[in-house]
Amino acid sequence: MGNNLDSVRQHNLSTILTLVHHAGSIPRAQLTRRTGLNRSTIAALVGELVDLRLVTESSGETTSQVGRPSSVVQTNPDTVAIAVNPEVDAVTVGVVGLGGVVQNRIRFPTEKPPTVREAVNITSAIIAGIQGGLQTETRIVGIGIAVPGLVCQSNGLVRLAPHLGWKDEPLTEMLADATGYPTSAGNDASLGARAERTFGAGRGIDDMIYLNGGASGVGGGVISSGVALGGTSGYAGELGHTRVRSDGRADSAGVRGTFESEVTRLALLEVLGLSSADTDELEQALFAAKSLAVRSEVNRQLDFLGIALGGAINILNPRLIILGGFLGSLYALDPERLHKVVAHEALPVSWNDVTISRPKLGADLLMVGAAELAFSPLLADPAGLSAQKAGRVPDKSSQESERTALNGSR
Amino acid sequence: MGNNLDSVRQHNLSTILTLVHHAGSIPRAQLTRRTGLNRSTIAALVGELVDLRLVTESSGETTSQVGRPSSVVQTNPDTVAIAVNPEVDAVTVGVVGLGGVVQNRIRFPTEKPPTVREAVNITSAIIAGIQGGLQTETRIVGIGIAVPGLVCQSNGLVRLAPHLGWKDEPLTEMLADATGYPTSAGNDASLGARAERTFGAGRGIDDMIYLNGGASGVGGGVISSGVALGGTSGYAGELGHTRVRSDGRADSAGVRGTFESEVTRLALLEVLGLSSADTDELEQALFAAKSLAVRSEVNRQLDFLGIALGGAINILNPRLIILGGFLGSLYALDPERLHKVVAHEALPVSWNDVTISRPKLGADLLMVGAAELAFSPLLADPAGLSAQKAGRVPDKSSQESERTALNGSR
DNA sequence: TTAATATGTAGTTTGCTTGAACAAATGCAG
DNA sequence: CTGCATTTGTTCAAGCAAACTACATATTAA
Known part of the structure; x- marks a missing residue:
């Protein structure tokens, strides 16, 4: 069962990053009010998120009110997730930045419904292409797949996708192996629900x-x-x-x-x-x-x-x-x-x-939803995941050693 | 939106009290493992719960294993909730201790389905009787009502209880006014589900x-x-x-x-x-x-x-x-x-x-479920609610002033 | 009796949030 | 244009809860 230790920091970083992610950009003063935390604390937390290159801070463009204008915290567009949506007649791959902005979307049509192998190959190829065109600053935190079928949460297996003809396929594992990125999959409608709830009509x-x-x-x-x-x-x-x-x-x-x-x-x-x-x-x-x-x-x-x-x-x-x-x-x-x-x-x-x-999000719906899946470990533990490149859930030993090192240096 | 400050303490107290409540009695070492907290921390937290008279600690009766035997933490039977269940042909009132033990159950038959006023009067009378027989040490944390109908969560109104002939009845408020205890109500089957999940087949x-x-x-x-x-x-x-x-x-x-x-x-x-x-x-x-x-x-x-x-x-x-x-x-x-x-x-x-x-809990099911409802504020914030007698959800000002006082005295 | 194991206890350390004081940037009134 | 009120960012000392270390204690196994 869970409880708290110094994971207070983790929770607060998570809360703030999630707020920024959902709003896209939000004044620091707003964060203070919404979280109930102290200004100094917000400053420290936002500072850490800036160091982690997850958000940026700019002093301009606040609503004109009495008092010193608050600096605005924005998501860092360099932090992105890859969204994948295999369908009966195409595989769609997109690049989605923190804040839910679809930066890029590539639809690769197929003659027949793709096999899992084909879907993985197409996706890997598109990702390789995307990587070539990306800024070197850009960091991909992971891959989220919206599958038109039932996906087992515990092991990532696609249990059944009748229209694709898939059954018990290790799609998640295969794509993770092929690309090296942490990958997770979910049902397309469930992810659509999540997208509409976070950025759309809900x-x-x-x-x-x-x-x-x-x-x-x-x-x-x-x-x-x-x-x-x-x-x-x-x-x-x-x-x-x-x-x-x-x-x-x-x-x-x-x-x-x-x-x-x-x-x-x-x-x-x-x-x-x-x-x-x-x-x-x-x-x-x-x-x-x-x-x-x-x-x-x-x-x-x-x-x-x-x-x-x-x-x-x-x-x-x-x-x-x-x-x-x-x-x-x-x-x-x-x-x-x-x-x-x-x-x-x-x-x-x-x-x-x-x-x-009716929904508010259009063609981007499943891209945004799948990206949410990829972002969720980062949103839950911003510091833990930004540390290593891979971005898997950090094992205790690595966190421990890191903290020990910090202690030693002070 | 929520986050942490010194509410770490609240969360940890809540976690431990909930564990003890669900288990009835549990060794301290078990708490250490289940929560992942340090032994010293568990000692301090359990100590605080003992001071709050919510749990007791005894050194006997542990499973015989190598090493120093762990002291056992038990729920304090002096802390109880009143459970109420109005039905078509009776009103049942019970006393349930922390840990889900039904200490007393009184079924008061009625000729016709009771009106809300009758149900409140019967319940108040039975509670008055119970109070007379209780130890002076006993503390009633609140009243939970299992209603055979739809209860609005936000205002406690019984929206519809067709078999009782009730519609939009302020049962919760009336019983709270009549008894002075914090009162909440819920659907009987939902509370039954909660009881079976916590103490029964689930x-x-x-x-x-x-x-x-x-x-x-x-x-x-x-x-x-x-x-x-x-x-x-x-x-x-x-x-x-x-x-x-x-x-x-x-x-x-x-x-x-x-x-x-x-x-x-x-x-x-x-x-x-x-x-x-x-x-x-x-x-x-x-x-x-x-x-x-x-x-x-x-x-x-x-x-x-x-x-x-x-x-x-x-x-x-x-x-x-x-x-x-x-x-x-x-x-x-x-x-x-x-x-x-x-x-x-x-x-x-x-x-x-x-x-x-099939269910494991018998006739006590709804008593236990209704009591869970009454216990939940206490389980969520053991220190905050034990402070005042009433036990309502503490408003911020009272918490603030309390904390300021503590700071001032040190 | 002794060694091994596991738990409870005491005092120190660490890290995070807080609060107060001050600086900075804006609107508003004159 | 100037001064005041207001709001926010910044800095630094303080408080607090949990972790850690070392030691005491209680049981089993040999």
Whole structure:
């Protein structure tokens, strides 16, 4: 069980770096108020973060108020994470700086869904290319992968990614070996939830559900009390397999009557007579369509969406539900209908708390989410991880020896 | 946002008191290992807790091993909480000591479901009686109420308790005013989950679901990452209203096809030809019955139970599911059938993590759970709350002044 | 009885936060 | 333009909690 020793310092550094990371840039005086720490302490802590090259301090641009203007603390754009997102038809790799700024994004299309080996090779190659173009000052703290499937938290194994055809693949380990960077992976929707909560529509919201409707099905991520809901192995949030009717079509797991089997992008395309379309095109087509068949299919899907949301609301009591992908389009077509269904399914007191909205982050969503995964060890222990280049969780011996050395020199 | 100053002390005291509370009694050496703190530090911290009369130290009874035997730290039975559980036909009040030991339990039957005023009056009267019989040394830290309904976390209002006929009742405030003790309330199933997790079948399990089947329906509580899942207002865990079929009977909220409407104690009693029975009698009758009709109803309910559990497993990825009340009886009748249904509904990788079991705590369950609620401020800040008699969450000014005084005297 | 092992105790050391005093930079009133 | 109030950054001494070291103590094994 955990407790404190001189890890006070670690905790405070973590708190401050996290605040700066979330805000992008924030006055030092603000840090004083938000943390409740003394000005002198903030000065010392920020100084250390500057020494660690994690943040920079500039004296300009404060809100004009009475008194001496506060110096502004900003994230250091030299500290970056690599974000990776393998998909059915492409592998996307991005460079994301502290503060959630996507500096670079490269989408590498593939003819077929990539194998794990291919995904690793493509990613390694792109990273090698990126490294060549980077400033020598730039430091990569690690790699985060957003996987469209179930990833085991404890060992990093991709247990199942049906649309990629992956099963029990050691993706994390392979990419770490290939690149030498500390690597971690997570479910794409869970990371999307994290991104929206930190930088998007869910800023400051502690209890929310993010649902994304994509070509390959429905993914979900839950934030509860400000923390991503993981479960024992990190598989939590799979709302797509919620039962919404007794019978019906089969979903990707072969089960009938689930949310994911009834509410699909494909069914919308079919009724529209389209063979393919991206999310924006689909939404435009849906809004333009006057046909009764389209309307009826939209309503049918909205009703099932409402049933799934109602169940989730009863279990999770969220304040916010963010609907991404074509789920957001469905919602935009007829918010009232969805509200009505949910109101019927969910307990009134719980439904009362809920706001439904669409995501704020666009194409960068998964890049930002995956980068969060890579940043999290650094945010949790800024001094410990900046010390060594690799950035793995520091083992006690190395920390000890470092501290002993410091003591000796004084 | 929070961080550390001399709150290190608070955190460490909290950690140690929590460990002792959960274990009941634990050797000091064990505390050293579990916390990672130094022996001297543990000595000082335990010393402070002894001074605060929260724990006691005795030198006897350690496991015989090489070396000097460690002194054993025990919870001080003089520190107690009052647990209250209003029900349809009775109000139960108990005295629970630190360590989760129920020292006293009084069940006061009522002819009709009590009004809030009646519940408060009965409780106050019983507490007055208890106080008379207590040692003068005994200190009551507060009152916890387990309510069969939805309780708002932020203001303590009982939003809805359908079986008691309560709606938006300020129960917490009324009982606090009547008794003078700090009072808090929570949903009965959520508190049951907490009790089983701390002292029962869920010891050491960080992700679990507790489901209880009672006369008035199905209640649920979720523990995620070791913390009770609350949601925005504390209504989370209402698994009873999960949809398990497209149509069907109406549940207590007037919605058809929910878990609670299909899986009921009443339907079991009816098919058995019984008019009333407690949980044990019902279970015996179910095991004794050979009739095909009984068997078929049990199977029907098991199937719906499986559907509800499957959905919950997909969303929450628990390691353990505890089935209380008649849900436990149903499970005991045919575990294999339930396993089969759940295996079909849930994602295999998530289902793979799950163990299903029955509760370990008996009639004391809700007393222990409600007491946990009352103990939690004390466990979070042992020194801060023991200082004043009332035990409310200390406001900053009082803490400040106290600290200033200490500084001044030295 | 002696050695080995593990725990409790006392006094010193270390590191982090704090607080007070002072310097610096801005807005506002005259 | 000048002085005052206000807010923030900076410096340095002080306080405090945990860690460390050394020693005392209590048990098992030989």
